[in-house]
Amino acid sequence: MKRIPEPELMNDPLQAQAYAAADFDLPHAMFIRLFQETFPDILDNACVLDLGCGPGDITFRFARAYPGCRVHGVDGSEAMLAHARQALAAQQAMQGRVMFMKKILQVTEPSLKRYDIIISNSLLHHLSDPAVLWNTVRSCAASGARVFIMDLKRPESIGAAQQLTDAYAAGEPEILRRDFYNSLLAAFTTGEIRQQLISAGLAGFAVHQAGDRHVVVSGRIEF
Numbered sequence: 001m002k003r004i005p006e007p008e009l010m011n012d013p014l015q016a017q018a019y020a021a022a023d024f025d026l027p028h029a030m031f032i033r034l035f036q037e038t039f040p041d042i043l044d045n046a047c048v049l050d051l052g053c054g055p056g057d058i059t060f061r062f063a064r065a066y067p068g069c070r071v072h073g074v075d076g077s078e079a080m081l082a083h084a085r086q087a088l089a090a091q092q093a094m095q096g097r098v099m100f101m102k103k104i105l106q107v108t109e110p111s112l113k114r115y116d117i118i119i120s121n122s123l124l125h126h127l128s129d130p131a132v133l134w135n136t137v138r139s140c141a142a143s144g145a146r147v148f149i150m151d152l153k154r155p156e157s158i159g160a161a162q163q164l165t166d167a168y169a170a171g172e173p174e175i176l177r178r179d180f181y182n183s184l185l186a187a188f189t190t191g192e193i194r195q196q197l198i199s200a201g202l203a204g205f206a207v208h209q210a211g212d213r214h215v216v217v218s219g220r221i222e223f
Contacts, residue, residue: 001157003192004185008126009077009104016079018175020055020087027214031121031150032061034210038218039117039146044068046116049140051133052123056084056100060091062119063098069117070097076104105132114142124151125187134200141221149217152187153209161185164213190215 046069050059053073063071075081084100091098105127118141124133137147155161161184169177188196190207193215197205205219 001154001161001185003154003188004182005128006126006179006182006186008128011077011079013079015175015179016055016077016083018173019080020083022172022176024057028058028061028121030210030214031058031119032065034150034216035062035119035148036065038148038216042066042069042146043116046070047113048072048117048119049074049115051105051118051120051136052126053084053100054080054122056087056098058119058121059084059098059100060087060094063094071099072115073098073100074103074105075100076102078102105136113140114145115140116142116145118145118147120149120151122151122183124149124193125154125183130188130193130196131200134196134202138200138202138221143221143223145221147205147217147219147221150210150214151217152183152213153215154187154189155184155213158185168213184213188215193217 048062048069048071050071050073053059053075056073059071059073063069073084081100081102088094088098118137124130127133155164161181164184165177165181169180190209194207197203202219205217207215207217210216
């Protein structure tokens with residue numbers, strides 16, 4: 001099935017509200033668990049970059065899982081970041097350790113700073129040019145940085161995409177069902193991601209399927 005891109009930014013306040021209120025416990029808990037299994041040797045004082053953080057659920061989960069780390073969430077949608085900052089204001093223990101920044105990533109991305117860990121969930125499929133993500137990873141990584149990216153995997157057919165939507169989003173609001181279906185169509189295959197990594201000089205990164213709808217990319221940046 002040919003990829004059908006979707007908008008890069010989620011600027012609709014109603015869309016942002018739906019995502020902030022949604023229950024993503026299963027996939028987001030899986031994200032943290034798989035990261036811990038992939039990188040069991042994390043430094044307690046590491047600085048972490050969460051690319052495409054949205055309303056911040058994974059940012060907060062990571063900060064709770066690693067209470068010695070500083071975690072910076074970056075997103076291009078002010079509507080999403082408004083929910084992230086509101087949630088941060090209500091979590092006193094996160095003050096000074098979690099920060100959210102608005103930034104639209106570019107192909108020639110100047111370094112935000114050098115991070116020990118770079119994570120991202122469900123950003124890649126939003127990008128019209130996937131090189132934006134991989135170039136940002138390279139420019140923002142400290143030597144030895146751990147990189148962990150999870151995203152949706154494009155199904156083989158429209159019918160398969162609809163089946164996944166029915167299986168995982170049947171009880172969700174219409175806006176979330178629509179977005180999940182469109183995101184499946186916009187996602188990349190594991191083969192396409194491997195080619196992206198080769199082009200980005202990251203051919204040593206591991207790519208594997210996680211469950212029936214996710215793909216995980218992981219590796220370390222060495223200078």
